Amino acid sequence: MINISYRAKTALEILGDHGFEAFVVGGAVRDRLMGDIPGDYDITTNATPDKTVELFSRYKVIETGLRHGTVTVIIDGQPLEITTYRTESAYSDTRHPDSVQFTNSLQEDCARRDFTINAICYNPQLGIRDYYNGENDIKNKVIRCVGDPVQRFEEDALRILRAVRFASVLGFEIEDKTKEAVFSCAHLLKNISAERIYTELQKLLCGKNVKKVLLEYTQVLDVFMPQIMPAKGFDQKNYHHIYDVLEHTAVAVENIPPVPQLRMAALLHDFGKPATFTQDEKGVGHFYNHGEISWQMACDILKKLKVSAEDYQLITTLVRYHDYPVLPNEKSVRRALNKFGEETLRMLLLLKRADNRGQNIADFDRKEEYDALEKVIDDVIRQRQCFSLKHLAVNGTDLIDMGVPPSPQTGYILNALLEMVINDDIPNHKEILLEKAGEIIKNI
Ligand code: ATP
Numbered sequence: 001m002i003n004i005s006y007r008a009k010t011a012l013e014i015l016g017d018h019g020f021e022a023f024v025v026g027g028a029v030r031d032r033l034m035g036d037i038p039g040d041y042d043i044t045t046n047a048t049p050d051k052t053v054e055l056f057s058r059y060k061v062i063e064t065g066l067r068h069g070t071v072t073v074i075i076d077g078q079p080l081e082i083t084t085y086r087t088e089s090a091y092s093d094t095r096h097p098d099s100v101q102f103t104n105s106l107q108e109d110c111a112r113r114d115f116t117i118n119a120i121c122y123n124p125q126l127g128i129r130d131y132y133n134g135e136n137d138i139k140n141k142v143i144r145c146v147g148d149p150v151q152r153f154e155e156d157a158l159r160i161l162r163a164v165r166f167a168s169v170l171g172f173e174i175e176d177k178t179k180e181a182v183f184s185c186a187h188l189l190k191n192i193s194a195e196r197i198y199t200e201l202q203k204l205l206c207g208k209n210v211k212k213v214l215l216e217y218t219q220v221l222d223v224f225m226p227q228i229m230p231a232k233g234f235d236q237k238n239y240h241h242i243y244d245v246l247e248h249t250a251v252a253v254e255n256i257p258p259v260p261q262l263r264m265a266a267l268l269h270d271f272g273k274p275a276t277f278t279q280d281e282k283g284v285g286h287f288y289n290h291g292e293i294s295w296q297m298a299c300d301i302l303k304k305l306k307v308s309a310e311d312y313q314l315i316t317t318l319v320r321y322h323d324y325p326v327l328p329n330e331k332s333v334r335r336a337l338n339k340f341g342e343e344t345l346r347m348l349l350l351l352k353r354a355d356n357r358g359q360n361i362a363d364f365d366r367k368e369e370y371d372a373l374e375k376v377i378d379d380v381i382r383q384r385q386c387f388s389l390k391h392l393a394v395n396g397t398d399l400i401d402m403g404v405p406p407s408p409q410t411g412y413i414l415n416a417l418l419e420m421v422i423n424d425d426i427p428n429h430k431e432i433l434l435e436k437a438g439e440i441i442k443n444i
Pocket residue numbers: 025026027028039040042112113114115118119156158159
């Protein structure tokens with residue numbers, strides 16, 4: 001007996017009551033068998049899409065996937081995907097199946113699914129249907145293609161990255177023949193759209209086994225992110241570091257919270273190191289300016305992956321400034337808050353912490369320093385200290401009242417005042433600020 005959501009049960013019942021066969025399939029069954037809570041439920045059924053639309057007419061139905069046999073039904077405000085049993089023909093462009101055919105056979109529907117662990121079906125009345133021994137593979141923690149792996153990857157190369165994603169998220173091993181095909185077919189990922197790749201990459205990075213996977217499957221990421229390869233095995237020749245650049249990167253990734261943007265920033269933060277490497281007369285390695293080079297590389301990578309404008313902005317900022325010095329004192333923190341804003345500064349601190357975990361922490365553990373820094377950030381925020389123009393006790397209107405017409409000068413004066421307040425040269429008091437403004441105006 002597997003627990004399934006009320007919404008999935010409702011859908012299975014409606015289909016069953018009208019004489020159709022329907023099962024929960026894919027991630028939800030897999031997650032339940034592993035004792036995890038499923039994210040979303042997918043239903044597979046022998047009802048045709050038209051029939052499904054008809055049966056769910058009292059619900060809101062979205063028909064966007066109809067051509068591929070998918071009907072999205074909104075039950076209790078949440079979407080549920082119901083897909084008709086289908087087979088797929090050849091993928092001549094390794095992107096889209098040339099056509100899909102509906103079938104009455106559940107086993108045929110399972111045959112087109114990517115991995116055995118994703119091809120287990122469950123219906124409370126009918127029990128489990130597991131044509132490809134997925135349960136056994138779950139027990140043994142193995143990712144194995146349904147059918148011949150090379151053929152399956154040639155049909156849809158995204159499955160290569162999905163295999164690696166599931167290895168990372170579930171902590172499973174990829175079975176030998178499937179693994180061999182992962183490497184021999186990796187180049188086919190070139191044909192896959194950036195959007196599909198980025199979706200899988202984000203999940204891969206948030207997996208619990210991400211470190212191992214990054215080191216073992218670097219060659220797969222190399223296909224769409226060639227900037228990763230020089231990091232592999234790159235000896236840093238520096239006593240701060242006990243790992244090569246890629247291992248250091250992987251440790252940093254696993255030590256930052258599993259939020260896609262943070263993990264992505266950790267992945268990219270040191271890609272510029274190999275290109276900036278120098279050795280001094282003692283043979284010690286240095287990477288001057290590597291933040292800037294990593295930043296440029298991150299910009300290229302993220303553009304190619306077509307990430308959203310917000311993700312691009314955030315991730316590239318984190319990469320660029322990962323070594324930006326912020327000291328555990330109020331002045332330094334106010335400066336940093338002014339430059340980055342609270343949210344980004346806190347993320348930057350998470351990246352700094354993770355970066356340090358990937359260094360020689362026996363000698364250079366900075367945890368206490370970063371704890372102290374975090375405390376100062378908390379204090380400055382809680383005390384509502386002034387670090388941006390919107391906190392300043394004077395504004396443009398006050399300057400107009402003093403006779404300064406709205407002009408670029410207004411901004412110049414306000415920023416000069418803010419700078420003095422941030423530096424603790426003057427308090428954030430209106431009268432004092434206005435007096436200072438008068439002096440500045442005189443000197444312009
Ligand atoms: P998640 O927990 O991320 O939702 P999932 O296994 O449900 O994992 P989905 O991307 O939601 O993954 O896909 C649902 C199901 O559809 C999969 O379990 C699998 O059976 C099938 N599937 C998805 N993508 C592919 C693909 N590219 N090739 C073959 N089958 C696929």
